[in-house]
Every structure is written in C-alpha cells, then in structure tokens.
Amino acid sequence: MRRRLERMCITALGLVLLWQMAVWTAGMPAFILPGPVAVMNAFVVHAEVLWDDTLITLAEIALGLAFGCALGIATALFISYARPARRWLLPVLVASQAVPVFALAPVLVLWFGYGMASKVVMAALVIFFPVTAAFFDGLRRTEPGWLDLARTMGASRAVILRHVRVPAALPALGSGLRMAAAFAPIGAIIGEWVGSSGGLGYRMIQANARVQIDLLFAALLILAVFGVLLYYAVDAGVRRALHWQPETIPTDDENGAPP
Amino acid sequence: MPKSVADLAAFDVRLTDARLAFAGAKLFDGLGFTLEAGLWTCLLGPSGVGKTSLLRLLAGLIPDTDGVIDCGDGAPLAGRLAYMGQQDLLLPWLSAEANVALGARLRGQAPDRVRARAMLARVGLAGREADLPRTLSGGMRQRVALARTLMEDKPVVLMDEPFSALDAITRHRIQDLAADVLAGRTVLLVTHDPAEALRLGHRILVMSGAPARLEDTAPPPGVPPRDPAAPDMGGQLGLLLGRLAAAAF
Numbered sequence: 001m002r003r004r005l006e007r008m009c010i011t012a013l014g015l016v017l018l019w020q021m022a023v024w025t026a027g028m029p030a031f032i033l034p035g036p037v038a039v040m041n042a043f044v045v046h047a048e049v050l051w052d053d054t055l056i057t058l059a060e061i062a063l064g065l066a067f068g069c070a071l072g073i074a075t076a077l078f079i080s081y082a083r084p085a086r087r088w089l090l091p092v093l094v095a096s097q098a099v100p101v102f103a104l105a106p107v108l109v110l111w112f113g114y115g116m117a118s119k120v121v122m123a124a125l126v127i128f129f130p131v132t133a134a135f136f137d138g139l140r141r142t143e144p145g146w147l148d149l150a151r152t153m154g155a156s157r158a159v160i161l162r163h164v165r166v167p168a169a170l171p172a173l174g175s176g177l178r179m180a181a182a183f184a185p186i187g188a189i190i191g192e193w194v195g196s197s198g199g200l201g202y203r204m205i206q207a208n209a210r211v212q213i214d215l216l217f218a219a220l221l222i223l224a225v226f227g228v229l230l231y232y233a234v235d236a237g238v239r240r241a242l243h244w245q246p247e248t249i250p251t252d253d254e255n256g257a258p259p
Numbered sequence: 260m261p262k263s264v265a266d267l268a269a270f271d272v273r274l275t276d277a278r279l280a281f282a283g284a285k286l287f288d289g290l291g292f293t294l295e296a297g298l299w300t301c302l303l304g305p306s307g308v309g310k311t312s313l314l315r316l317l318a319g320l321i322p323d324t325d326g327v328i329d330c331g332d333g334a335p336l337a338g339r340l341a342y343m344g345q346q347d348l349l350l351p352w353l354s355a356e357a358n359v360a361l362g363a364r365l366r367g368q369a370p371d372r373v374r375a376r377a378m379l380a381r382v383g384l385a386g387r388e389a390d391l392p393r394t395l396s397g398g399m400r401q402r403v404a405l406a407r408t409l410m411e412d413k414p415v416v417l418m419d420e421p422f423s424a425l426d427a428i429t430r431h432r433i434q435d436l437a438a439d440v441l442a443g444r445t446v447l448l449v450t451h452d453p454a455e456a457l458r459l460g461h462r463i464l465v466m467s468g469a470p471a472r473l474e475d476t477a478p479p480p481g482v483p484p485r486d487p488a489a490p491d492m493g494g495q496l497g498l499l500l501g502r503l504a505a506a507a508f
Binding site: 143145146148149150151152153154155159160163164167168170244245246 | 318
C-alpha cells in the first residue's frame, strides 16, 4: 500500500514537471496554457468559489451514482426474474441506447431546471445502462450446475435468485459499478455545461469565457483528482466485497496480494 | 450424526418408457431400468449417448419429458434424492460449512451447524469449516461436495461423473470414502471410466446406440469398493473397455 502511494506521488510529480516543461519549451502564453504555479495561485485566489462549486458537483455525482446504480440494479433484477419483462423491456432498453444520452442534456435542463436535479438525472441516465447491462449479463450467466443443484434441493425461483444468481452475478455488477464511477462525473459536467448556475462544469465554462484559464485548469484539476479517487474507492470497495473471488490477474504489488 | 443404514429405508426406483429427443434426434425411446434398493448402479457408455440426460431426467431437471418414475414404496421420488454433478458445484462465496448446509438454506430452514460440522469431519475435513472453496484443493472440494450430499441425507443419490476431474490417487481414495459413507443408499453413478464402474458397482449398465439401449454386465465378484489389484480385475477391465469401444462406433 505504501509503495503504491509512493508510486502515485512520483507519477503526479512527474506529470507536473512535464507540464512545466511544456509551458517553458512551447512558450505558450498563460491564457492558452498556464503553468503549474499559476494554477496553484488560482486555487488560493478562488478558494471559496472553487470549494462551493466542488460541493455542488460532488453532490450531483454522488446522487447520480446512487440513483443510477439503484435503478440499474432494480431493472436488471426485474428483467431477469420476470420473463415477460425480459421480452418487452429488454429490446426497448437496448434500442434506447441508440439515442446519445448527452443529446438529451438540453431537454433535461428544460424539464428539471438549472439546479442540481437535471444534473443528477443526467448522471443517473449515463450510469443506468452500463450497470443494468453488466448486472443482467451476470445474472443470466449463472453456472448451470449450481442451478441444477439448487433445484434438486427443492429451491424456488425466488430463492435461487437470492441465494445463487445474485451472489454469482456480483463480480459482473462490480464491473458495472466501476464503469459507473468513471461515467458519473461526465454526466454531471455535461449537464452543467448545458445550463446551470453553479458547479465545476459551470465554473469552467465561465472561466473560459472570461479568459481566466488558470481558474479553468484549477477546476479541471479538482475534477480529475476526484474522478481518480472515486474510481479507486469504488474499485477497493468492490474488491473487498468480492474477497471470495479468485483473482485471475495476480497483483504484482508486494504487499497487496491476498492471502 | 450420520444416520444408520436401516433408518434410510431404501427402496427400488424404477424408470419406464423414458423418451428424450434433442433437435429431432432420438437420444432414447422406451428406455427403462430399475435402481435396486440400497445398491450402487453404475451407468457406463460412450460420451454423447445420453447418460447425463438419463440422470437429469431422474433428477427431475428436464421439464416436459416422457417417462414414468416409480418408487418401491409408492411415494414420489421428488424431494427424496441428492444430486452430485461433474464439478464440485461449491458456491465460491460460502465457507465449506455453509456449502455443506446449503440445502437447508435454500429450503428456508435454519441450517444444522452441528450436523454440518459432523459431515465435514466424516469426510476428513474437520478444522476447515470456515475455509472458502478457493483455498481448498480439488480433492478437498469434492469431499466437501460429498459432505453436502450426506447432509441432504436422502435415500437416493444421483452422481454424474463426480470424480472425473480428480487425479488417479485422489480419485481412488474418494471412491473408497464415497462407497463407505453412501453405503445403504440407492445410488446411480454415471461414469465414463470402466475401472470406476468395476470398483463401485453392484450393478453395471452399459448404454449404447441411438436411440440408446441398456445392457446389464455382470460385475466382478466381491463387495464394492473392490480392490483394483484383485485377480482378474485387469481382464474384466479389458473386456469392458472393448465393449465400450465397440459401442462408440
């Protein structure tokens, strides 16, 4: 764990150095590519604004993640348990993905307003399908032998779903949740770009228009760091919950390998 | 504690007029046989002949099939059989003990933990109750599966090549164990290994042809599990192999 942290710090430091080098060698003006020092300065100068924006965007992402995952999990359970739902709902779901969700952003802002609601809906919509698809796929790929065994033991369909299919599908759901963690910030930011009165996405658009490029980069940096943290948090949570699963790719971390 | 043989009240299981077709091709038609009470019947045959299908039919795992199943005591077979598949079928997220007690959990009953532990001890896995399947070897996992079958405590046991994935030594030892712990139950063992059938079968049936037929083969003398080193086991094995090879084409 400590080694991994060290590696991450070194990587971050290297990226900052590379950034500074690019600024120096290309001789970019600060309104095209501000250097690390200028951006750090923007953090200090705009601390209050950035803090408020961060809270707004984080809330949107967290709520979108919660609603999107809950809806995806519920839908997957429903279509895997009810055969008519599978016949009628599944084709509609698949077809609905032909509509780019981002194209709906203006409509969502129209319907749900400039506040947080439209961004939460946007993020939830972006997440919903990957979670549903991953979990449903896991639910229907249960080892047939387990189902045979459960049937000879006198288990009903509902019991088999709860005690066999759902636990067996958790690794697939885990992949869906990882994807959701990566997509959720995208949904929230796109929503803010289209129409909002606060948030990191809103701040980026504003700063861009006012040529406050250092502020734009500061907001972007917060978003990037948070995106990485969110992904690792979800990944760690999923790994913890699925400790029973044999790891197919061995970790090359000296201390990270499970016993 | 394991129940005594007499408690189980073994009964004959008779299958008559079984019919099954896959994609228009008849696997078997008008097939019938009897599993004799308290004895091991081994079902041999070339792969693809329908051995597994026949076992699944008995287990009630194939919906809408023709075939009448009668039990010697007049009651239905459903709910009175335990099934063991080609893999150990342990649920990887449950401990060895929870896997052994799976049946109760699936029927919504409180698992009898004391008995589950006793069953694990019976197959030589005392002390491994909390272990997850992935930490156990192939032979140990199959022994947990055997303990799970014992835990079900059913008079009829249907086994589909349960030991085929194990190495020869582990297989030999688990055959002894299975013959010991499942004694007194009515067992159908589907296998592709003639040596296994010769070791364990009170009766040996060879399934061949399309639609398939069943033929009785005289088992070697003695009581299972027989010693593979006994005189003439090699000769019997050769004869049986020859028959199976001939049936395959």
